[in-house]
Amino acid sequence: MPYEVQGVVSRGKGEPVSLETVLVPDPGPGEAVVNVQACGVCHTDLHYREGGINDDFPFLLGHEAAGVVEAVGDGVTDLEPGDYVILNWRAVCGTCRACKRGKPWYCFATFNAAQPMTLQDGTKLSPALGIGAFLEKTLVHSGQCTKVNRDAEPAVAGLLGCGVMAGLGAAINTGAVTRGDSVAVIGCGGVGDAAVAGAKLAGATTIVAIDMDDRKLTWAKDFGATHTVNSKGLSEAQVVEAMQEATGGFGPDVVIDAVGRPETWRQAFYGRDLAGTVVLVGVPTPDMRLDDLPLIDFFSRGGSLKSSWYGDCLPSRDFPMLVDLYLQGRLPLDKFVTERIGVDGVEQAFERMHHGDVLRSVVTF
Known part of the structure; x- marks a missing residue:
């Protein structure tokens, strides 16, 4: 029945x-x-x-x-x-x-x-x-x-x-953040804050949170962000400058785009360090396009451009581990x-x- x-x-x-x-x-x-x-x-x-x-x-x-x-x-x-x-x-x-x-x-x-x-x-x-x-x-x-x-x-x-695993995995699995890395996260809702938490868990020393809402930036600090940038009213170039200033002028080793718009992806692409990694975890809509990015910039900047599906997680491996870290007070x-x-x-x-x-x-x- x-x-x-x-x-x-x-x-x-x-x-x-x-x-x-x-x-x-x-x-x-x-x-x-x-x-x-x-x-x-x-x-x-x-x-x-x-x-x-x-x-x-x-x-x-x-x-x-x-x-x-x-x-x-x-x-x-x-x-x-x-x-x-x-x-x-x-x-x-x-x-x-x-x-x-x-x-x-x-x-x-x-x-x-x-x-x-x-x-x-x-x-x-x-x-x-x-x-x-x-x-x-x-x-x-x-x-x-x-x-x-x-x-x-x-x-x-x-x-x-779903969402928390997507963010944690974007940092830990897809972005392969490790001890001493610098990380920027664009968009500090649930997925973005989970990426912040994942970066901290992995040992990142500088974590830059970027959002247009001061309340969300406050949440990001609770999860481990060391720097915050309110991007409301800033140009793409100014956002890039802000994340580079927070990382000694070089740009973060890993930039995680938890928004998924052309402008935020460009910020991630140009804001990272030379040979740095971009992780796209925010989901774009089908109509969004990148039509104005010179191909030479892909070559000259090097590094990795990645998409993160479900935080590239393996549930049987990751869920029990992350629950245990939570119970230990580490997550x-x-x-x-x-x-x-x-x-x-x-x-x-x-x-x-x-x-x-x-x-x-x-x-x-």
Whole structure:
């Protein structure tokens, strides 16, 4: 018999979300049903609602979640009821060309549940990032469940499922920040502040936070920023000068663009040190272009230009490690939780996110 639970559904582009009855089937082969205990309100959920991902409405929103396994399907051997897990949207296949090359964090054939979750009338729902977790129970592929230490509060642990992992991984995995490095982070929302925290964790000695909002710059200092730059009203050249001034005139070793606009990417490109690294983790829209960058500048400046997908994380490796660092007091994940809300408060949380009032609203069950 399917489970009947209340979930947050987006029925049309730009329309307010609604709380509706969702039917969650028993797990089939390779699947698991998870009792969701907490789920962060991520900007990606808002992108889904606005039609910025695709138009496969209606969507079942929510994906940044932690909870306890309720049941597993046939063939699941590494997971059992009662396991405490963070949900991930990179359940690696182990057999694609990326996995076979020893780079499973690039897996090109990740798993999702085969069965759909539906509305009462049988309408199939498209779960956000293959998860759909703004509801009390969700159906996922067993590989989307990463077991972690249950001492970590769900509202905190679940944030590693997407945005916080994206930022931390952009610094640690993609940018390969190491001891003594200088780093700049452009855009200090949840992902950017996670990049700041990751840079500090990796041993960066100079961390420059850049944003147009003084409140966000204050948050960035709480996560380890040593310098702040309010870029409101500054030209691209002035932003470049500011990050170079903070790093002895040379520019940072690594610049992380957590905004994803042509102007911020150019700031990162020209602001870094010679042979420095640019990491793009902010997601551009399809219409954005770089048409005015001389090719000779790519050659003459050298270095690395990288995109970071999900922080280039491997959930089975990274989630348990980061939870342990949090429990040791070395990673302040709890600072990302601005408020705890009910499942009926997601639309209002989107508004607060839009106005920059929160780092993370977290739905708790």
